[in-house]
Amino acid sequence: MTTHKNRQTLLIHAPRQAPQYIETIQPPLFRASTIIFKSTAHLFDRHWTDAYDYSYGTHGTPTTFTLADNIAQIEGGRYCLLAPSGLSAINLVNSAVLSKDDEVWVADNIYGPNLEHLKNLQERYGITVRIYNPIDAGSFQPTEKAKLIWLEAAGSVTLEFPDLKNLVKKAQQANVLTALDNTWGAGLAFNAFDFSDEHLSVDITVHALTKYPSGGGDILMGSVVTRDQALHHKLFRIHAIQGISISGDDTAQIQRSLAHMSLRYDQQTQNALTVLTWLKQQPQFAQVLHPSLPDSAGHVFWKEICTTDKSAGLVSVIFKPEYDLAAIRKFCDHLQLFKLGFSWGGPVSLVMLYDLKTMRSLKNTHLQQGLLVRFCIGLEHAQDLIQDIQNALKQLE
Numbered sequence: 001m002t003t004h005k006n007r008q009t010l011l012i013h014a015p016r017q018a019p020q021y022i023e024t025i026q027p028p029l030f031r032a033s034t035i036i037f038k039s040t041a042h043l044f045d046r047h048w049t050d051a052y053d054y055s056y057g058t059h060g061t062p063t064t065f066t067l068a069d070n071i072a073q074i075e076g077g078r079y080c081l082l083a084p085s086g087l088s089a090i091n092l093v094n095s096a097v098l099s100k101d102d103e104v105w106v107a108d109n110i111y112g113p114n115l116e117h118l119k120n121l122q123e124r125y126g127i128t129v130r131i132y133n134p135i136d137a138g139s140f141q142p143t144e145k146a147k148l149i150w151l152e153a154a155g156s157v158t159l160e161f162p163d164l165k166n167l168v169k170k171a172q173q174a175n176v177l178t179a180l181d182n183t184w185g186a187g188l189a190f191n192a193f194d195f196s197d198e199h200l201s202v203d204i205t206v207h208a209l210t211k212y213p214s215g216g217g218d219i220l221m222g223s224v225v226t227r228d229q230a231l232h233h234k235l236f237r238i239h240a241i242q243g244i245s246i247s248g249d250d251t252a253q254i255q256r257s258l259a260h261m262s263l264r265y266d267q268q269t270q271n272a273l274t275v276l277t278w279l280k281q282q283p284q285f286a287q288v289l290h291p292s293l294p295d296s297a298g299h300v301f302w303k304e305i306c307t308t309d310k311s312a313g314l315v316s317v318i319f320k321p322e323y324d325l326a327a328i329r330k331f332c333d334h335l336q337l338f339k340l341g342f343s344w345g346g347p348v349s350l351v352m353l354y355d356l357k358t359m360r361s362l363k364n365t366h367l368q369q370g371l372l373v374r375f376c377i378g379l380e381h382a383q384d385l386i387q388d389i390q391n392a393l394k395q396l397e
């Protein structure tokens with residue numbers, strides 16, 4: 001090695017080189033915008049558009065490809081693209097799949113910001129957004145302009161489980177791409193690429209890695225998983241030209257958390273089931289919403305492909321109509337272990353309040369009147385969480 005005399009150069013070119021390979025529990029972390037080519041031959045021979053070749057930081061490093069492969073594997077797919085947030089992953093699908101004058105179908109209980117994004121596309125590009133009832137496959141009536149249907153199992157906030165089987169079959173018959181927001185199931189509750197006794201598969205899964213994979217309530221990321229190579233390349237191209245990229249540090253953090261995601265998921269499921277059993281007995285609630293409950297909308301569809309021991313940590317309650325907004329706010333403000341905030345999947349239990357009247361497009365006869373509170377159950381002891389809710393309910397007496 002040539003020795004350089006100038007300190008300015010020495011500051012940049014360190015004498016110690018990392019060994020080619022040492023074995024550690026966690027894979028080495030790469031941070032890169034520039035990726036150095038060994039020679040011009042290497043530069044001209046690279047195949048970055050086939051994915052998993054190295055070219056530039058935005059296209060990926062061993063750190064991002066490691067996590068991408070891991071997510072693809074967990075979800076039962078083949079290819080995975082990472083995005084800086086779950087919503088960004090959703091937008092990637094919408095931008096890659098939808099063109100002018102296309103029709104897109106969304107479940108009435110879809111993740112709200114996805115609908116907002118689609119409405120924005122509707123205004124600007126003449127895309128038609130149609131809403132269907134996830135528990136009634138008959139309400140999904142694709143025309144020949146239909147390109148995409150968004151599914152979510154279970155749906156946001158009200159947690160109805162969709163008739164996945166019939167919706168996917170109907171979409172396939174009509175040549176409509178199926179995209180599932182898989183954040184709730186996290187790839188653990190069911191395999192979206194091979195579900196039901198008929199081995200049905202969606203085309204695309206999107207996962208807010210911000211939730212269970214991160215598990216810390218501190219890192220944002222999203223993924224788009226597919227099985228079909230042509231579809232992957234279509235998404236990959238948009239991913240590349242939009243400059244969608246993620247930080248190596250964030251990626252490594254999520255990779256590290258994946259090791260115990262299944263343990264956390266199971267524990268949060270158990271905690272949620274314990275809290276849920278107690279909530280069911282409380283007189284203040286008109287309805288407790290969780291797909292495992294036989295009286296919950298979509299329970300039969302949930303039962304077809306999921307099991308109780310993997311049903312996530314989300315539980316919602318609808319207060320009886322005599323509890324007004326002031327009462328619900330008082331309740332939320334008096335919770336101590338449950339913190340008021342969006343998102344879920346972290347160690348700390350969270351609570352959020354919603355007014356259903358402003359959230360749904362269709363008439364939902366299965367939902368009772370009242371204000372809704374969603375609990376995101378964390379990793380605290382379930383009895384302490386119950387005590388916390390009980391104390392806050394006492395404020396309403």
Ligand SMILES: *Cc1c(COP(=O)(O)O)cnc(C)c1O
Pocket residue numbers: 084085086087088111156181183184208209210211220221222343
């Ligand atoms: C949180 C969430 C998202 C969005 O993820 P962000 O990383 O917060 O953008 C998408 N879908 C569902 C179902 C979610 O819960």
